[in-house]
Amino acid sequence: MNVPFLSLKDISAKYAEEIHDAVRRVIDSGWYLQGKENEAFEQHYANFVGTKFCIGCANGLDALIWIFRAYIEQGTMIPGDEVIVPANTYIATILAITENGLKPVLVEPDFATLELDDSRIEEVITPRTKAICIVHLYGRNAMTEHIVQLCEKHKLKLIEDNAQAHGCKYNGKHTGSLGDAAGHSFYPGKNLGAIGDGGAVTTNDKELADCIRTLANYGSQKKYYFKYQGRNSRLDEIQAVVLDVKLRHLEEDNLLRQQVAAYYYDNIQNPLVTLPKRLPNENNVYHLFPVFCEKRDELQSYLSENGVQTLIHYPIPPHLQECYSGVWEGSHFPITEKLAKQELSLPISQVLRDDQIGEVVRLVNAFK
Numbered sequence: 419m420n421v422p423f424l425s426l427k428d429i430s431a432k433y434a435e436e437i438h439d440a441v442r443r444v445i446d447s448g449w450y451l452q453g454k455e456n457e458a459f460e461q462h463y464a465n466f467v468g469t470k471f472c473i474g475c476a477n478g479l480d481a482l483i484w485i486f487r488a489y490i491e492q493g494t495m496i497p498g499d500e501v502i503v504p505a506n507t508y509i510a511t512i513l514a515i516t517e518n519g520l521k522p523v524l525v526e527p528d529f530a531t532l533e534l535d536d537s538r539i540e541e542v543i544t545p546r547t548k549a550i551c552i553v554h555l556y557g558r559n560a561m562t563e564h565i566v567q568l569c570e571k572h573k574l575k576l577i578e579d580n581a582q583a584h585g586c587k588y589n590g591k592h593t594g595s596l597g598d599a600a601g602h603s604f605y606p607g608k609n610l611g612a613i614g615d616g617g618a619v620t621t622n623d624k625e626l627a628d629c630i631r632t633l634a635n636y637g638s639q640k641k642y643y644f645k646y647q648g649r650n651s652r653l654d655e656i657q658a659v660v661l662d663v664k665l666r667h668l669e670e671d672n673l674l675r676q677q678v679a680a681y682y683y684d685n686i687q688n689p690l691v692t693l694p695k696r697l698p699n700e701n702n703v704y705h706l707f708p709v710f711c712e713k714r715d716e717l718q719s720y721l722s723e724n725g726v727q728t729l730i731h732y733p734i735p736p737h738l739q740e741c742y743s744g745v746w747e748g749s750h751f752p753i754t755e756k757l758a759k760q761e762l763s764l765p766i767s768q769v770l771r772d773d774q775i776g777e778v779v780r781l782v783n784a785f786k
């Protein structure tokens with residue numbers, strides 16, 4: 419049996435008619451950028467997340483870049499200021515910080531939950547710390563009461579990277595509405611994915627929202643007048659309508675992911691394979707289903723030889739990447755490095771069939 423890691427073709431096919439109708443509507447309208455479809459999606463997504471504002475932009479990396487850039491334009495942050503961020507995040511979070519001349523301060527995750535270990539935050543706070551950027555990695559919530567308290571106590575901005583957790587909740591509120599601003603990615607493979615690139619910022623801060631909208635539109639509010647040295651970072655009308663269709667189905671799709679995950683938790687039993695801790699009321703939307711194995715590479719080859727495709731998220735942590743060589747020299751992040759050595763993501767999505775899920779479990783359990 420063949421079990422692909424993620425079939426985007428099947429994901430689009432599920433809502434083919436609605437998506438085709440919507441795309442045709444845009445093509446036939448003759449209006450392709452900054453039109454009413456963007457406005458409608460932004461409104462719907464803001465309502466869904468639970469924030470006053472949503473600004474569509476070109477991709478998730480830009481969404482994060484714009485948040486920090488807007489704080490710099492406003493004078494809330496200046497280059498050289500520090501931003502606390504989990505060491506095991508995807509590189510985009512770190513790039514958004516360094517792109518703005520800010521300094522990422524890496525903090526280890528908790529090995530059991532994979533999310534930022536909040537007990538390690540306070541020790542790295544300095545007078546230059548301006549923000550904590552939490553990342554809801556793998557579809558799990560990363561927010562904690564202690565993080566809220568630290569932000570209040572030290573007057574820090576709380577920024578969320580919600581690229582992997584569309585629909586996840588913390589205390590009844592959606593991730594993306596928990597802090598001062600959040601960046602979202604609509605990369606095709608994300609829980610809410612476009613048919614190309616897309617991203618958005620959500621926030622309740624009107625000034626920040628206005629600034630970001632301006633930055634992402636060449637720095638211009640009024641045609642041919644440029645307030646900032648911005649860039650072209652727009653979400654197009656075709657992506658907006660596709661996202662609007664998929665947003666309507668997001669909760670049912672996430673429910674299907676949760677059912678796959680529940681089956682994995684109930685049936686995977688192999689002393690060589692560890693599953694992440696399952697928390698009560700965790701509202702995990704399972705962007706990924708990571709498992710951990712000391713013989714990870716052998717497990718991956720074994721699954722692959724038997725038709726099951728897996729991926730590693732992520733094989734090399736940011737502090738060991740060539741692009742940051744020398745930046746964290748002498749620093750050690752053993753938990754992050756252990757995760758990178760042992761992590762393997764099993765197939766999970768809203769279009770996996772029962773027989774495919776059963777096959778994954780059978781093979782993982784048979785691995786020796």
Ligand SMILES: *Cc1c(COP(=O)(O)O)cnc(C)c1O
Pocket residue numbers: 477478479480507508510511553579581582602603604605615616617
């Ligand atoms: C995907 C992702 C991003 C970046 O999104 P793009 O749309 O690919 O630019 C940022 N942060 C995290 C954690 C991601 O997984």
